[in-house]
Amino acid sequence: MGSIYWPPGDPVAALVSERVRTVRDRTGAEVTSTAQIIAAPDLDCPAQSLITLPSGRKTTALHIALHTAPGLPLPQSSEVFCE
Numbered sequence: 104m105g106s107i108y109w110p111p112g113d114p115v116a117a118l119v120s121e122r123v124r125t126v127r128d129r130t131g132a133e134v135t136s137t138a139q140i141i142a143a144p145d146l147d148c149p150a151q152s153l154i155t156l157p158s159g160r161k162t163t164a165l166h167i168a169l170h171t172a173p174g175l176p177l178p179q180s181s182e183v184f185c186e
Contacts (some may be wrong), residue, residue: 108153117142119157126184128165136184138162144169144179154185162186 118141126136138156139176148154152164162185170180 106151111155114144115142117146121156121158121160125127134165134186136165138184138185140183141180142179142183142186145173146183147183148181148183154183155156156185 118160119138120140121138122138124139125133129136138160140154140156142148146167147166147169150164150166154164156162156163164183167186168182168184170182172179
């Protein structure tokens with residue numbers, strides 16, 4: 104019964120912002136995100152992944168957005184919205 108997680112992976116270099124904002128989850132429902140993580144574009148973090156933030160707080164991934172900028176001098180990234 105309950106969720107099953109893979110063993111923890113290596114730490115990931117990322118920009119973390121622990122602020123409250125309203126976002127849509129993978130089903131399109133409006134939910135409250137209490138942290139957002141911006142990391143490399145190849146980040147493997149499916150929705151419902153368990154995440155430990157630098158503050159030590161554990162949270163769950165709600166939605167992942169991939170940001171690309173073909174032809175523009177901007178970095179590509181993955182943005183993870185957390186519960």
